[in-house]
Amino acid sequence: MLETRNGLISLSELEQFLTQSLSHHNVGVVPRKISCLVREKNLMIMLHYEQPAMPYPRKLFGVVKEHLAQLVVSSEYQILLYLVVQDQYQTNLLPPSVKVASPPPQALPATPSPQPRSTQSIQSWRFPKLPKFALGGVGVVTAIFLGYLSQRHCLFSNSCALIPQANRLAKQAELIIDFTPTDLSKALVELNNAQQLLQSIPSVSPHHREAQHLSQNYQQKSQAIENLLQADTIKTEALSLTQLPLNIETAQEIESLWNGAIALLESIYSDRNLTELAQARLAEFNAEKQAITSLKTAQEAAEIAKVRESVAQSLENWQLVAATWRTALERLASIPKDSKIAHEPEINQLATIYQSRLTQTLDRVQQETIATQFLQQAQEQAKLAQNNLDNRNWQTSVSYWRQAVEILNQIPRESSLFTDAQILMGNYQQSLQQAQSQQAIALNLEQICSANIRICNYQIDSGVIKVELTPTYQEQLQQVALATSVQPNAPAEMELRQHLSGLEAIFQSISSNTGLPVEIYNAQQVLIVTYLP
DSSP states (O other): OEEETTEEEOHHHHHHHHHHHHHTSOOSSOOSEEEEEEETTEEEEEEEEOTTOOOOHHHHHHHHHHHHHHHTBOTTOEEEEEEEETTEEEEEEOOGGGOOOOOOTTOOOOBOOSSHHHHHHHHHTTOOOOOGGGHHHHHHHHHHHHHHHHHHTTSSSSOOTHHHHHHHHHHHHHHHHHHOGGGHHHHHHHHHHHHHHHHTSOTTSTTHHHHHHHHHHHHHHHHHHHHHHHHHHHHHHHHHHOOSSOOHHHHHHHHHHHHHHHHHHHTOOSSHHHHHHHHHHHHHHHHHHHHHHHHHHHHHHHHHHHHHHHHOOSHHHHHHHHHHHHHHHHHHHTSOTTSTTTTOHHHHHHHHHHHHHHHHHHHHHHHHHHHHHHHHHHHHHHHHHHHHHHTTOHHHHHHHHHHHHHHHTTSOTTSTTHHHHHHHHHHHHHHHHHHHHHHHHHHHHHHHHBSSSBOEEEEEOSSOEEEEEOHHHHHHHHHHHHHHHHSOOHHHHHHHHHHHHHHHHHHHHHHHHHTOOEEEEOTTOOEEEEEOO
C-alpha cells in the first residue's frame, strides 16, 4: 500500500490510475504495461514499450509527474520513473519539488531525458558535470551500464544466468558428497558459493522468489554438512579425552560430548545422502557413548558397593553389597564390543577386580547365612528349654539349654552376628546353670519326699521352694505322736525326734545351698516353718 494525501492506495490501483491518465493525453504511444513497485521507501514506476512503437519521453514523464502530483504521494517516498524499451532503459528522477531522496543502490538510473530538470536529477546521482556535447555519450554509457546490471542481477529479463550457475555449484557439492564424503568441507564451500549467487539477486527481480526457494534448500544442506563436520570435531575431542583409567568426572564430560554430537546427527533428515552419512555416524557415536556410559555406571556401582561394604552389619546388608558388585560387572559387560575402549586392558583389569570383590562378598554372604541359621536354631532350643523349665522338666530343660549353647559356639568370630551370639550365650549359660541347680534341688527333694511312703510334694519357683506334707505322712506323724503321749515309748519317741531333726537339717541345707527360702506347709496348706539361707 502507498500513502497519499487522500489515504492509502494499492500499487495495482496506482497502475490502473496512470494507465487511464496516459490514455487521455497525447503522449504518442500508450505504454503496453505499467508496473509499480515499492522497495525501502522507493516508488519505482516502469513504463513498458516495444519497438518500433516509441513514446515521447519528455512529454510522457511530464504527464506522469503531473498526475502523481495530484495524488500528493507522501514525502517519505523517492519516486523513480523507468522507460523500458526491449531491455533498454531511460530514467527520470522527479525534480526536488517532489522531494526526491537518494536512490537505492540496486536501481541506478538509465538514459536521462534531455530536459534540463532531468540533467539536474542526473547530477543528484553524483554524476560529474559534463559539457553539453558529452551528454549523449553519458546516456549511451549509462544505458550500457544499466543493461549490464539488469543482466547481472536479473532485474527485468525472463531468464537469470545466476540460477543455473548456483545449481551447477550445488550439483558439484552433491557429487562430492556421493563420491568423496571425506571432503565435506569442499561441498560446503560449493553450497556457500551457490547461496551467495542467489542472494545477489535483488528482491525487485522477478526471479527473486525462485532464488529464495533454492537458497533455502541449499542453506538446509549447508547446515546439515556443518552439523556433520561439527559432530566429527566433537568425536575427535571425545576420543582424545578417552584415556583409561577414567575418573567419573571425566567420563561424564565425555558422555556429554557424545550426546551433543549425536544431537547434531539426529537433526539431519532433509537430504537423503547426508542422512545416510549421519546414520552411519550415529551407529558409531552411539556405540562410543554407550561404552562411556557403561564404564561410568560400572565405576559408580563399584564405589557404592565399597561404601555399603564398609557399613554392612547383617545378612541383608551383605546381600545388597553382592548385588551391587554384580551390577558393576554387568555394566562392564554391556560395553559395546565395537567401541574404542572395549578391548582396552584396563577394562579387563576392572572386570577381574570386580569379580574378585564379588567372590569375597559371596563368601561373606554364605558365612552370614550360616551364622543366621545357627542363631535361629539356638533361639529355638532356648525356647524349648524355657518351656520345659516352666513345666519343671528339669532334665529336658538342661538338655535344651546345653544344645543352645553348643550351637552358638559354632558362629564364626568374623560374622556380624558374633557379638549378638556372645551376649545370648552368656544368658543361655546362666539359664543352663539355673536349670542344673533346680534339677539338683529337685533330685534332693525327690529323695527326701520319696521314702517308704510319699511324705511330701515340692514346688521350685524363682524366689522360693515350697514343700507340702502329704496327708498320709501327716496322719502317720500324728498317730506316732499320739501313741507316745498315751503310753510312753522311749525308743519310738526317740526315732520320731531323729526323723524330724534330719528333715529339718536337709531343708536348711537346701536353703543354704540354693540361696532360696524353703517353706514347709502341712496337708491343709498352712505354713508351718520357713528355713532361710
